[in-house]
Amino acid sequence: xxxxxxxxxxxxxxxxxxxxxxxxxxxxxxxxxxxxxxxxxxxxxxxxxxxxxxxxxxxxxxxxxxxxxxxxxxxxxxxxxxxxxxxxxxxxxxxxxxxxxxxxxxxxxxxxxxxxxxxxxxxxxxxxxxxxxxxxxxxxxxxxxxxxxxxxxxxxxxxxxxxxxxxxxxxxxxxxxxxxxxxxxxxxxxxxxxxxxxxxxxxxxxxxxxxxxxxxxxxxxxxxxx
Amino acid sequence: xxxxxxxxxxxxxxxxxxxxxxxxxxxxxxxxxxxxxxxxxxxxxxxxxxxxxxxxxxxxxxxxxxxxxxxxxxxxxxxxxxxxxxxxxxxxxxxxxxxxxxxxxxxxxxxxxxxxxxxxxxxxxxxxxxxxxxxxxxxxxxxxxxxxxxxxxxxxxxxxxxxxxxxxxxxxxxxxxxxxxxxxxxxxxxxxxxxxxxxxxxxxxxxxxxxxxxxxxxxxxxxxxx
Numbered sequence: 409x410x411x412x413x414x415x416x417x418x419x420x421x422x423x424x425x426x427x428x429x430x431x432x433x434x435x436x437x438x439x440x441x442x443x444x445x446x447x448x449x450x451x452x453x454x455x456x457x458x459x460x461x462x463x464x465x466x467x468x469x470x471x472x473x474x475x476x477x478x479x480x481x482x483x484x485x486x487x488x489x490x491x492x493x494x495x496x497x498x499x500x501x502x503x504x505x506x507x508x509x510x511x512x513x514x515x516x517x518x519x520x521x522x523x524x525x526x527x528x529x530x531x532x533x534x535x536x537x538x539x540x541x542x543x544x545x546x547x548x549x550x551x552x553x554x555x556x557x558x559x560x561x562x563x564x565x566x567x568x569x570x571x572x573x574x575x576x577x578x579x580x581x582x583x584x585x586x587x588x589x590x591x592x593x594x595x596x597x598x599x600x601x602x603x604x605x606x607x608x609x610x611x612x613x614x615x616x617x618x619x620x621x622x623x624x625x626x627x628x629x630x631x632x633x634x
Numbered sequence: 635x636x637x638x639x640x641x642x643x644x645x646x647x648x649x650x651x652x653x654x655x656x657x658x659x660x661x662x663x664x665x666x667x668x669x670x671x672x673x674x675x676x677x678x679x680x681x682x683x684x685x686x687x688x689x690x691x692x693x694x695x696x697x698x699x700x701x702x703x704x705x706x707x708x709x710x711x712x713x714x715x716x717x718x719x720x721x722x723x724x725x726x727x728x729x730x731x732x733x734x735x736x737x738x739x740x741x742x743x744x745x746x747x748x749x750x751x752x753x754x755x756x757x758x759x760x761x762x763x764x765x766x767x768x769x770x771x772x773x774x775x776x777x778x779x780x781x782x783x784x785x786x787x788x789x790x791x792x793x794x795x796x797x798x799x800x801x802x803x804x805x806x807x808x809x810x811x812x813x814x815x816x817x818x819x820x821x822x823x824x825x826x827x828x829x830x831x832x833x834x835x836x837x838x839x840x841x842x843x844x845x846x847x848x849x850x851x852x853x854x855x856x857x858x859x860x
Contacts, residue, residue, distance in 0.1 A: 469686075480829065587699055589699070
């Protein structure tokens with residue numbers, strides 16, 4: 409029997425493009441490295457408020473750089489990420505409250521579906537420039553991920569319950585206690601210490617901390633499937 | 635005869651810790667990859683002003699994260715980087731104007747010394763927590779890099795000349811034209827297009843764009859020497 413898997417927590421929000429990149433790379437490696445990946449749906453708006461940070465895209469040069477950076481990283485990481493046409497309205501104004509409450513409900517009731525439903529929401533907003541705020545948008549993502557219409561509808565009915573609202577609040581507060589000022593945040597729990605890694609570009613460092621091998625953002629086993 | 639080397643421009647400032655990380659990784663790879671690395675001393679304060687950006691460390695959670703991130707990256711990249719005790723005074727208040735003018739003079743008069751003098755300034759401020767604003771501090775770095783006292787003194791005498799001042803201003807403006815809102819900035823010139831990469835964590839992407847092999851932040855040939 410080998411050593412016990414180390415736990416990785418990934419705090420993410422589906423309006424955050426860098427969260428998607430971190431999510432896909434970690435999903436690729438979770439079966440290659442000896443880790444237990446815990447997906448934690450979080451509300452980035454809550455983190456911005458609590459930390460006093462501002463979305464980077466509010467600075468014009470950062471917004472321009474981000475657009476270019478995301479395009480290059482999408483190609484390099486082989487993730488079909490594309491900027492929505494009206495970035496400010498889609499990402500900064502509309503936000504993700506209902507979507508993240510829905511993912512919180514998925515995690516509570518059908519945790520085995522969380523990865524797929526999260527991915528389908530990103531595919532809508534960050535790949536195909538489709539809405540993720542209307543009930544029918546969220547239902548469509550859930551069904552595309554493999555849920556029945558009934559299941560999806562039932563979960564959507566739960567997004568306003570205190571249990572779901574409080575759980576998303578608690579997860580967001582947990583990220584803040586780890587020092588989050590944006591997303592994604594990856595927390596790696598080693599035997600004797602934990603490290604908080606901000607952003608999607610500390611994956612090679614993460615491998616180093618775990619004593620695992622970094623084989624690039626598209627490890628060979630995944631590459632064969634793509 | 636192989637293909638012509640591609641040009642990489644690295645815009646950097648010695649008060650910027652992430653500039654140091656990018657600088658060392660690029661200096662390691664410049665003889666491994668088929669590239670022509672152009673070191674461009676730049677004034678980060680000028681970039682912040684022109685772009686409207688603020689130093690990230692002004693947000694308390696970003697400052698905390700940066701401290702932790704720099705420590706982990708220093709170990710991973712095998713660069714002896716350590717936070718100065720009084721970060722705000724050393725980095726944000728004192729700044730680097732004379733040091734960057736000195737490096738500009740080095741580039742104009744003794745370009746073959748630029749890499750070494752830059753590194754010795756980083757070793758002072760970002761490794762040993764030593765001053766880089768006083769004339770004797772800059773002279774000490776230059777001599778440690780292998781300059782004679784006379785050479786160093788003569789260059790220091792040139793930091794207030796219009797030629798040096800204007801050159802640093804022009805380089806800073808060139809970085810701004812590339813869209814800089816901080817440092818480091820790496821510009822990679824390919825045959826048919828150029829890409830601007832912000833920060834020290836796009837090196838694997840840079841290798842991908844160049845069609846060169848990424849062998850981690852400490853490539854084997856360097857590792858054998860360390």
